[in-house]
Amino acid sequence: MYRVSEPFDLRCAKLIANLGLAGEGEVLAVKPLTGGVASDIAVVSLPGREICVKFALPKLKVAEDWRAPVHRNKAEYAWLMAAAACAPENVPALYGWSPADNGFAMEYLTGESVYLWKDALLKSAPDQGEAEAVASVLGRIHAASTVPGFDQSPFRNRDDFYALRLEPYLNFTASKHPDLAPQLSGLVDSLYAADSVLVHGDVSPKNILFRNGTPIILDAECATMGDASFDLAFCLNHLILKALHLPASRRTLSASVLRFWARYEPEISWEDPTALEARVTALLPALMLARVDGKSPVEYLSEQERGRVRRLAIPLIAGPARNLTDLITVIDKD
Structure with missing residues (x-):
């Protein structure tokens, strides 16, 4: 045992x-x-x-x-x-x-053709369409989980998802920013109640290897039936944070957010894409703030960069952008 x-x-x-x-x-x-x-x-x-x-x-x-x-x-x-x-x-x-x-x-994935997406991003390696490739795979997996007959029984894990994601990211951040508690608590309640799509829960560049140009997704410990917006916002958040961290790559990374959504959107068959995009847009700044003031802050941001994330995220939590294009416009203007 x-x-x-x-x-x-x-x-x-x-x-x-x-x-x-x-x-x-x-x-x-x-x-x-x-x-x-x-x-x-x-x-x-x-x-x-x-x-x-x-x-x-x-x-x-x-x-x-x-x-x-x-x-x-x-x-x-x-x-x-x-x-x-x-x-x-x-x-x-x-x-x-x-x-x-x-x-x-x-x-065990190794070899000259294998690289970690996070490492490529932080090195400002040339874009090879990684965001679009990940979006395509994620969209297909999400869509497959909404087909009648999909076995949801292994994924009735909302309490584990709460312990691994909602409490340490959103609730803990709300304790540091009590003025944002109503908005953050509302996001928690909505995500906890959702059960329409199989959510990975940790779609991060650190959990995605590329082998011969093909993304391989790892580390699904947070898997649950939930809301597709979490996987999308979680992944896009990492692109935005790296855009703020890497000025020379900022335009490329900002554009990759929109390319990601453009590739994912055609896979949506289970709901109105506009409604899903609106939830992603509302959740993204909350996760931005969570990665500086939650229980698992990203390690590569300087204190000045953390301050910049707070300055951008807080007003976007209080008053979300209409869509991802508007959100990226706000971030790029900062």
Whole structure:
């Protein structure tokens, strides 16, 4: 049975054995991977191959006290399986989930053709249409989850979503900005009640690899039935924050926000696209503020840049822009 106190190498070896991938004694090496705050992840070397294993942590690795149930690991694996059904090239190969270990194994993605989208953005690498590619995949996955007969049962996770996203991002930020509490609480209530679309919950450039130009989406620990606006705003927020951080890339990144929406919009079949865009536009500045004053602030912004985000986000929360074009116009004028 899974125990956090077990040596990590032993936990990995037990998972490998329980999944029937190899015997415990066949594990040649375990190399922990860094960068995440919510899970323990490692590359496990076996005879002739390497695979990736992942276990959810009960307490996230951030300065604030942030806890979440480890069974979210099962929801993540279920999201990967659901995504694989309609976009198999956009998720890693899956090797099994173990209820005894609260962990799963998947393909280890590496090689010269593989890069992390976040790294490319922060290096101001030439735009290769990444935003549009991600939008297309996300739209197809969202649309597939609204088709009659889609099995929603693995994704009745709104309380986990609240613990992982709504409380640490929006409610915690409201405690720092009580004058915005009515607007932020309204967003929380709406997102908590929604259940129309399968939401990934962490569509961030740090969770998206590109291999030969194809996006591969990872880290779906927050997966739940919810509102598509969360995934869209969460991803677009990272593009906006990097636009504010990287003056030389600002025009490209701002334009990529609108290209993202233009590519995603044709996939919307479950509701009026204008209504969805309005919710994205209202949520985006709240997430901007949350990434400087919430429990998980982005690490690359200077204090001056954080102040600039607050200056832009606060009035847009109080009085949202009409659509994404208007929102980007406001940001570009600052």
